[in-house]
Amino acid sequence: xxxxxxxxSGLTPFFDPRSIAVIGSLxxxxxxxxxxxxxLINAGFKGEIYPVNPSYREIWGLTVYPSIKEVPQRxxxxxxxxxxxxxxxxxxxxxxKGVRAAIVVSDGFAERDEEGRRxxxxxxxxxxxxDLRIIGPNTAGVANPAKGLIPNPYExxxxxxxxxxxxxxxxxxxxxxxAFPYGDLRYGVSKICDFGNKCDVDECDIMDYxxxxxxxxxxxxxxxxxxxxRRFLKVSKRVTSRKPVLILKSGRTGQGARVSASHTGSLALxxxxxxxxxxxxxxxxxxNFRELFELPKIFAYQPLPKGNRLGIITFTGGVGxxxxxxxxxxxxxxxxxxPRTRKKLDAIFPGLGKRIVDIGxxxxxxxxxxxxxxxxxxxVTVDPCIDSIFNVxxxxxxxxxxxxxxxxxxxLQGNRVPVASWVYGPRLDSINExxxxxxxxxxxxxxxxEMAIKALGVASQYAKAKGGDQ
Amino acid sequence: xxxxxxxAQLRKEGRRILTEFESKKFLKQAGIxxxxxxxxxxxxxxxxxxxxxxxxxxxxIASPDIVHKSxxxxxxxxxxxxxxxxxxxxxxxxxxxxxxxxxxxxGVSVQKMAKPGTEVIVGASKDPxxxxxxxxxxxxxxxxxxxxxxxxxxxLSRKDALEMIExxxxxPLLQGYRGKEPADLPALIEIILKISGVMEENPxxxxxxxxxxxxxxxxxxxxxxxxxxxx
Numbered sequence: 064x065x066x067x068x069x070x071x072s073g074l075t076p077f078f079d080p081r082s083i084a085v086i087g088s089l090x091x092x093x094x095x096x097x098x099x100x101x102x103l104i105n106a107g108f109k110g111e112i113y114p115v116n117p118s119y120r121e122i123w124g125l126t127v128y129p130s131i132k133e134v135p136q137r138x139x140x141x142x143x144x145x146x147x148x149x150x151x152x153x154x155x156x157x158x159x160k161g162v163r164a165a166i167v168v169s170d171g172f173a174e175r176d177e178e179g180r181r182x183x184x185x186x187x188x189x190x191x192x193x194d195l196r197i198i199g200p201n202t203a204g205v206a207n208p209a210k211g212l213i214p215n216p217y218e219x220x221x222x223x224x225x226x227x228x229x230x231x232x233x234x235x236x237x238x239x240x241x242a243f244p245y246g247d248l249r250y251g252v253s254k255i256c257d258f259g260n261k262c263d264v265d266e267c268d269i270m271d272y273x274x275x276x277x278x279x280x281x282x283x284x285x286x287x288x289x290x291x292x293r294r295f296l297k298v299s300k301r302v303t304s305r306k307p308v309l310i311l312k313s314g315r316t317g318q319g320a321r322v323s324a325s326h327t328g329s330l331a332l333x334x335x336x337x338x339x340x341x342x343x344x345x346x347x348x349x350x351n352f353r354e355l356f357e358l359p360k361i362f363a364y365q366p367l368p369k370g371n372r373l374g375i376i377t378f379t380g381g382v383g384x385x386x387x388x389x390x391x392x393x394x395x396x397x398x399x400x401x402p403r404t405r406k407k408l409d410a411i412f413p414g415l416g417k418r419i420v421d422i423g424x425x426x427x428x429x430x431x432x433x434x435x436x437x438x439x440x441x442x443v444t445v446d447p448c449i450d451s452i453f454n455v456x457x458x459x460x461x462x463x464x465x466x467x468x469x470x471x472x473x474x475l476q477g478n479r480v481p482v483a484s485w486v487y488g489p490r491l492d493s494i495n496e497x498x499x500x501x502x503x504x505x506x507x508x509x510x511x512x513e514m515a516i517k518a519l520g521v522a523s524q525y526a527k528a529k530g531g532d533q
Numbered sequence: 534x535x536x537x538x539x540x541a542q543l544r545k546e547g548r549r550i551l552t553e554f555e556s557k558k559f560l561k562q563a564g565i566x567x568x569x570x571x572x573x574x575x576x577x578x579x580x581x582x583x584x585x586x587x588x589x590x591x592x593x594i595a596s597p598d599i600v601h602k603s604x605x606x607x608x609x610x611x612x613x614x615x616x617x618x619x620x621x622x623x624x625x626x627x628x629x630x631x632x633x634x635x636x637x638x639x640g641v642s643v644q645k646m647a648k649p650g651t652e653v654i655v656g657a658s659k660d661p662x663x664x665x666x667x668x669x670x671x672x673x674x675x676x677x678x679x680x681x682x683x684x685x686x687x688x689l690s691r692k693d694a695l696e697m698i699e700x701x702x703x704x705p706l707l708q709g710y711r712g713k714e715p716a717d718l719p720a721l722i723e724i725i726l727k728i729s730g731v732m733e734e735n736p737x738x739x740x741x742x743x744x745x746x747x748x749x750x751x752x753x754x755x756x757x758x759x760x761x762x763x764x
Contacts, residue, residue, distance in 0.1 A: 289662055289663075291662070292660065292662035292663030292664065292686070293663065293664055295663075296663065296686055333660055333662075335684050336660045336662075336663050336666055336684055336686065338684070339663075339666065339683070339684040339685045339686055339697075340663060340686055342685075342693075342696065343685060343686060343689075343690075343693055
């Protein structure tokens with residue numbers, strides 16, 4: 064499917080509007096225009112908000128307009144949450160008003176039935192008559208935490224999303240604030256975008272935009288389909304040379320692909336060909352939904368590794384061996400440490416200077432354990448034979464050592480090699496507390512050994528591919 | 534006849550499927566190493582050509598209407614004497630008449646038997662979303678049973694071509710296995726890149742397959758080929 068006009072308006076009004084009109088129900092509830100306006104106000108959106116609804120006069124001190132025609136000022140972005148049949152008429156009004164961007168939250172389009180498909184074609188045609196771009200339909204919309212733009216149509220129970228450098232996009236609302244505990248998460252988000260049925264704005268437009276977005280350091284996408292394969296290959300090749308692009312694609316099985324086609328109304332994709340596209344363009348292909356959120360952290364917080372040599376510091380040999388096995392999948396090798404490092408470690412505790420730095424034995428016998436731990440971690444971090452570090456942290460039943468660990472990690476800030484950590488222990492509370500506070504310092508903590516190693520593995524592969532192109 | 538002229542001629546005849554002989558001619562013009570093949574229109578010519586090429590030879594039916602030549606009894610391999618060629622010619626004609634009585638027959642293609650090597654397959658087809666894609670695999674059961682094939686989207690870089698060879702599970706077989714000679718990887722890469730070029734320059738081609746390509750220690754040679762044009 065060829066892309067329509069090559070020179071279309073950019074996506075800036077979707078993510079950085081000075082004014083936004085919200086068209087839909089203003090009745091209090093879990094979903095609708097009411098929630099959008101509440102979310103915008105709570106998140107501290109600084110632009111103008113124009114609620115549009117013929118049955119209301121005022122809401123939260125904002126004037127409600129019967130239609131967007133009546134809004135006297137200019138509107139950058141329109142968010143539509145009405146029945147699908149009203150959407151074409153509203154879009155025509157948008158064009159008359161000179162609006163450049165519309166998010167169509169409404170469902171009942173190509174994902175539903177033949178009539179919906181025709182309706183979707185109609186709104187694409189209408190948008191094409193003006194310079195109007197559409198995200199959706201059937202979307203939970205976008206977010207830009209730096210601008211307080213969280214026009215979430217569903218109740219989410221928190222007000223803010225931490226600002227950061229990870230962009231998360233998907234062909235589903237499962238990444239939007241109502242579906243994910245961004246409010247509790249430590250890591251920061253630059254942009255969120257659910258492109259729904261992507262009748263207009265698609266994965267390529269988003270990658271284009273995020274490539275140039277100075278706040279975004281890494282982008283992670285969940286896709287069910289690709290709208291234009293040739294363009295996708297061209298755009299992703301260019302974007303991955305500047306920023307890492309991580310993609311989870313569903314429909315690996317024939318049945319999954321067919322269900323996807325009916326869910327978003329798009330063409331099924333041959334998984335083997337998509338795999339080839341990822342290899343040719345340098346896209347990091349993800350395997351599960353959790354990775355969509357976890358793996359970008361290594362790129363967002365840590366420097367890129369300069370090579371594939373992994374250093375491991377652990378409390379048990381078993382974890383070290385698992386980590387070596389896992390690392391081999393991504394071409395990571397665990398080298399001997401330099402003679403100088405080995406000597407230094409052996410001086411700290413006899414037998415410590417091994418390929419896997421096992422701190423279990425000293426921990427059991429040394430009284431002031433934490434004083435040597437700091438030395439061990441620093442010694443391994445500066446070893447010239449190491450390009451990345453997997454560090455295992457144990458927290459005691461009452462959260463012992465949390466402050467000490469934090470003090471030591473603070474000294475690692477600005478480190479040359481990336482550090483991926485995994486926290487374990489007998490109490491969930493302590494683990495969560497330790498993880499949260501480490502991530503606040505900018506050190507990503509992964510939910511299991513495999514995810515931590517994969518993060519370092521894909522970072523090493525990305526760095527190598529990027530280096531190879533230059 | 535130039536490549537494009539060949540396609541034009543086919544279109545004029547209302548055909549979409551190139552015979553093996555035509556496919557090979559087309560690919561040879563594109564610079565792909567193809568085993569020497571001549572089209573014999575009579576039994577006498579078949580014998581004469583085989584004597585000129587030197588034995589052993591293979592005979593294959595040349596008909597635009599027959600795609601699966603061996604299924605139709607249209608292939609005879611390893612013929613060592615003029616008398617074998619004579620008999621094989623008659624048998625092929627009889628079997629084809631029997632199985633495909635309405636097929637238009639242009640004769641038989643005569644080709645020298647390729648010396649054994651590692652059999653690989655290079656193919657091209659079109660993906661509805663990504664356009665022309667190249668397929669590479671090891672011949673025989675590796676493709677048919679194990680589906681051990683790799684894909685890339687055109688245009689391919691040299692690095693893409695090498696990676697699609699290396700990513701096969703059966704790749705060690707190409708590196709030389711139990712005394713077998715290693716395959717000439719640069720020659721295979723060259724073929725893959727040329728097929729990528731052919732697909733780029735000829736949007737008229739819907740499907741293309743070199744099966745098998747014999748990979749040797751030095752060089753590689755396409756032994757059979759098939760090209761199908763767009764509707």
